[in-house]
Amino acid sequence: xxxxxxxxxxxxxxxxxxxxxxxxxxxxxxxxxxxxxxxxxxxxxxxxxxxxxxxxxxxxxxxxxxxxxxxxxxxxxxxxxxxxxxxxxxxxxxxxxxxxxxxxxxxxxxxxxxxxxxxxxxxxxxxxxxxxxxxxxxxxxxxxxxxxxxxxxxxxxxxxxxxxxxxxxxxxxxxxxxxxxxxxxxxxxxxxxxxxxxxxxxxxxxxxxxxxxxxxxxxxxxxxxxxxxxxxxxxxxxxxxxxxxxxxxxxxxxxxxxxxxxxxxxxxxxxxxxxxxxxxxxxxxxxxxxxxxxxxxxxxxxxxxxxxxxxxxxxxxxxxxxxxxxxxxxxxxxxxxxxxxxxxxxxxxxxxxxxxxxxxxxxxxxxxxxxxxxxxxxxxxxxxxxxxxxxxxxxxxxxxxxxxxxxxxxxxxxxxxxxxxxxxxxxxxxxxxxxxxxxxxxxxxxxxxxxxxxxxxxxx
Numbered sequence: 001x002x003x004x005x006x007x008x009x010x011x012x013x014x015x016x017x018x019x020x021x022x023x024x025x026x027x028x029x030x031x032x033x034x035x036x037x038x039x040x041x042x043x044x045x046x047x048x049x050x051x052x053x054x055x056x057x058x059x060x061x062x063x064x065x066x067x068x069x070x071x072x073x074x075x076x077x078x079x080x081x082x083x084x085x086x087x088x089x090x091x092x093x094x095x096x097x098x099x100x101x102x103x104x105x106x107x108x109x110x111x112x113x114x115x116x117x118x119x120x121x122x123x124x125x126x127x128x129x130x131x132x133x134x135x136x137x138x139x140x141x142x143x144x145x146x147x148x149x150x151x152x153x154x155x156x157x158x159x160x161x162x163x164x165x166x167x168x169x170x171x172x173x174x175x176x177x178x179x180x181x182x183x184x185x186x187x188x189x190x191x192x193x194x195x196x197x198x199x200x201x202x203x204x205x206x207x208x209x210x211x212x213x214x215x216x217x218x219x220x221x222x223x224x225x226x227x228x229x230x231x232x233x234x235x236x237x238x239x240x241x242x243x244x245x246x247x248x249x250x251x252x253x254x255x256x257x258x259x260x261x262x263x264x265x266x267x268x269x270x271x272x273x274x275x276x277x278x279x280x281x282x283x284x285x286x287x288x289x290x291x292x293x294x295x296x297x298x299x300x301x302x303x304x305x306x307x308x309x310x311x312x313x314x315x316x317x318x319x320x321x322x323x324x325x326x327x328x329x330x331x332x333x334x335x336x337x338x339x340x341x342x343x344x345x346x347x348x349x350x351x352x353x354x355x356x357x358x359x360x361x362x363x364x365x366x367x368x369x370x371x372x373x374x375x376x377x378x379x380x381x382x383x384x385x386x387x388x389x390x391x392x393x394x395x396x397x398x399x400x401x402x403x404x405x406x407x408x409x410x411x412x413x414x415x416x417x418x419x420x421x422x423x424x425x426x427x428x429x430x431x432x433x434x435x436x437x438x439x440x441x442x443x444x445x446x447x448x449x450x451x452x453x454x455x456x457x458x459x460x
Contacts, residue, residue: 025085026325032332034073036122037087037115040198042066043218044110047199051211054105062106065099087119088112109210111202113232113320118198120328122219124241125193127335128186134342135183135248136459139176141350143455146172150448153430154269154359155368162366165430168354170443173451178251180458185244192237196221200231203319233319235309238331242306245334249299252345256292259352263289268358273351276344291348295341302337305330363430367395369405376427380419390416 016024042063049059069091072078084090089112096103146169156166196216199206205228216224225231262269272289280286312326370391377387394416398404405428413420426432438444441451 021082021085024322024325025082026328027080027082027084027086027090029329029332030087030116030119031080031090033119033123033328034078034087034091035070036119036126037091038066038070038073039122040115040118040219041091041106043215044198045106046218047211047215048105048108050214051209053108053208053210058102058105061099061102062095065095065103068098069094086112086116088115109199109201109206109208111200111232113202114197114200114228116324117200117232117234118196118219120238120331121193121195121197121221124238124331124335125190127339128190128193128241131335131338131342132183132186134339134346135179135186138342138346138349139179139183139455140459141346142172142176142179143452143459145169145349145354146176146448147452149354149356150445150452151431152354152356152359153363153434155362155366156443162362162368164371165363165368165433166443167434167445167448168356168359169448169452173448173455175251175255176451176455179248182244182248182251185247186241189237189240189244192240194221195223195225195237197225197231197234200225200228203229203232229319233316233324235313235324235327238327239306239309239313242302242309242330242334245302245338246299246306248338249295249302249341252341253296253299255345255349256296259292259348260289260296263292267362269355269362271353271355272348273353275351276348291344295345298337298341302334305334360430364406365404367398367405369428369430369433370395372427372433373405373424376424377417377419382417382419 045054045059045062045066048054049056054062069078078094080087080090084093092103092107095106149168149172152168153165154168154171155162156164156171196212196219198215198219199210199212212224216222225234259270259272261267263272272287272292274287276289276291277287278290280288308330309327312323316323373394374384374387374391377390378384382390394405394408398408406425410420410422410424413424434443435445438447441447
């Protein structure tokens, strides 16, 4: 009768076929958690020694072997095989090769179920800190850019139509606020990620007198799971992360869409640095915003990571199921995509040129000051609805005569309403329109300066 040589193969009489082994193996992607797996094992053996479950000399021998594996991993000298199927069995096999059969005692009071959960918590916790820092670095660029353009005017849009004149800094600070919400969400995500499942074993805990708080402390976790079933089957912290990533990428994608649009010949509001642009293989004149387009495209990729894991999780009974093997690649992918996108976007925004003259021209050659005229009439006592109708009729007339509100003569204005005086032209000036909007959170220059000052203080 054929034998099964897997580490779990005691009750089996036949080896899985090579095709089945390959299909079931996860080592080609979960090796990304090799460092975390070794870290978790060091904490576990320290706990086994601390509680007396393992003799001191055995624990020390295992610890020394794990340190050797850490050194080999750092040097790129560890080689993994599909036969050992995942990172846990690969490292256990390599540890056995280093120190002999005593390596088998490392798995006392532990299962791959709590082991892999611990690895993922450690991996994601580390990368959450990286992503939080990258969000802050992008916010700094946004705030610095805004600080340079407080008095740069631009058309504000609704429905992609000129609506009212605003400060370009006001526009930028809207994205600062979005990024701050992203930061807050990732920071809250840490609360659920910074929790140790180690010691939950397969699903029911263990008969050994383990100390889960001790191993959690060794790993730098601030909390432990209070229910062993939940500990091995919880992937909410990853779903939360992927949801946060999806929202962050959506914000970057919206920003990229406007950069792409405003970098066109039709708008010419911005120009991207050559460093973040590419050319065409056939059209010599082309300068394409490929990095902005790529970030916009990668947003769909991260959405897919979220929907993939939500779908995997939706029908799973407690506790561990092999379906959980599908929880890692989306997490790894989202981590890589978000970290790269934040880094590229930061450089792209920092180096782009704002064409202030073109923005100013667009603001002064439109009807985005129509609300100013309506407000002007309302401030003189005319009911706003009447003022709105009068101004709408005047705008139509100006369009038909190919002119703007600033070009209407005082006599024509006074024919429209005797309430209008020569000060109307000051009210219609885009700079006046922006400066006067000093309601809390408005585009007024004083309000923008307050927003920027508050942001700088928060970022410090």
